[in-house]
Amino acid sequence: MSAGTAKLNVTVAEVKPINELVTRFKFVRTGGGDLPTFSGGAHTVVEMEDGGQTRLNPYSLMSDPADRGAYMVSVRRDDEGRGGSLFMHNNVKEGMEMVISNPVNLFSLDLRAKKHLMLAGGIGITPFIAQMHQLSHTNGLFDLHYSVRTASLGSYAEELQAQYPNRVHVYHDDQDERINLEELLDTQPLGTHIYVCGPKGMIDWVHKTAEELGWPREAVHSEEFLAPASGQPFEVKLAQSNKVIQVGEHQSLLEALEANDVDAPYLCRGGACGQCETTVIECDGKLVHYDHWLTDEQREAGKLIMPCVSRFEGKTLVLDQ
Amino acid sequence: MTIQFNDETFRDDFTFRNSPEAIKRFPFPFHEDSYMYSVNLEPHVALKRPGSPFEFAFDVDEHYVSEMADRAKVLADDPLRCQSLPHMTLAGWDLVEYIMEAKARDYPDLFELHKDGDRWRWINKPLGIDDTFTFLDESTLPYGPMEYITRQTQGDFALLDQRDDNLWMDAGMVTTQADWSLDFDIGMNFFEWHAPVPKAHEMGIFVRALKFLLNLQQGAPVRRLNWTMTVNPLLDTSPENYHKWGEMKSKLTMDNIGEKQHLRVELQTLFRLPRSNAICFPIRCYLCSFNDLVSVPKWGRRLHRVIRDLPEELAEYKGFIANRPLMIEWLSQYDDGAPTSDGIFPDE
């Protein structure tokens, strides 16, 4: 059974530009009725029919998990990227019917925590909005430190400050405001858990600083979805389905499998969950790993690849698919 | 589809009985004439077979009221059979919501759920319960949320918290379990509760199973059937009580085996709880005496063949190796060697 099969039919109820780069989309169940509840930090995979190509992009749910009437996601336009965000910005209109996955949470709160310390960078704010909703229903203790480029690009910063006074702290890059991480971590009560979502540099910085200050690994949580990287086109042989397929420059290996009717498993499509792990039978060339899943030893061994983000350069690649 | 509930016991005088309808819907676990151990997880989708135990998310049958009375007795003797670590309260509410919505939808003549915002009214007619409470407010229920709803739902329940890329058995209601102990396993992770640590070559299976469960998706529950043998229709075969039930195994004869020996089937399901991201693992037990099983000719033939050909180590592992020769001798009377049809259901 391939994962990612539990789907929801939804209708776009609202498309709302938040600022120059970010637009918010609201989905309701097509034909009415409740959507499933979810837990803060969950994402959904949105299916897009983009000119003969199916794109599936994960977006964090930012609405109140207890609100079963609608889901909301925010999409940051990436002019450089492979087009998923551009499709959302340019083609998705109110009233359109779409298919999204059931919520999946790879960034859930550790409910044992005495306090939740949230660190957001840019569009990484969205899962925290849902988590703050969830915690405020159960009187959970949290603080959010949110780093934005400029006030006008700081999506939701003002609303959040108004909604959770004293708990939301905003830092503006253009005014040289920076999170003083060491001091912040040093002053947290015992039993605090740290959550970080944002650009890769920020995530690495938080993990490294926390480790240096002696925080246990289990108390630091992060989420980073990688957009699949573009790269040289390549050819793959599939041993099980007995096919030879081409992976295009702006296509991921997973997308190429799907375009060739191979039922490949996935959940996050961002190199984080491990669901798409595939065995490499033969490799004459170089596997280019972009995922967060495989260990260094596994990469060295060269027997596994994560098709949602990773690629290949060389002569022959044979996969157990 | 109103159900006639039995008044019966699962201890002392053992008045437990299956009606002819209950026998016909028994989840017979063997789809062919032999059995091999496998993890055999399949999607827990509703089976369009009216009356089957796979028809609904939570099956309610004629034993419901008496099973709940038995659970109350077990808990009165040993309250530690129900435990929930403090961070699992939200998962308990998840379960309340999931079960109440499912039962009210699937058995509208037996259960009703009326919501007015967070004020919920729950009517459980078979157990004579009519409670109004505030969702997510523990002080408005007589027990914690998991205990409250699992005192009204057949089957044992384990709630598994997901964190640090592992699963932790942090809450459960375990009163009908074949041979494991919640009090021993509470707070353990996936590898610890499968201890003694699996051998290296088995480790791969455990890692794959864990990975599968960590990625279990909301809206896509899975199920499997497991089985064992129990002498007398005893629900509570826990290690804590081995001294009480262990000796019953030595009292079987050709004359009483048909009545006393029961095939015990566990319908195990796994589903993601949406609000807490925990996993719920219900283990529902069905019992059927050998006498009742052989009343279905296909099952009589097949059970004989399965038990006869089962590898030694499996009979040993399932705890009936000593009684196996007796079982085979008795069952052979019901196997004329005729072929059997595929699948678990009786021939029409």
Ligand code: FES
């Ligand atoms: S789909 Fe999650 S790692 Fe590839």
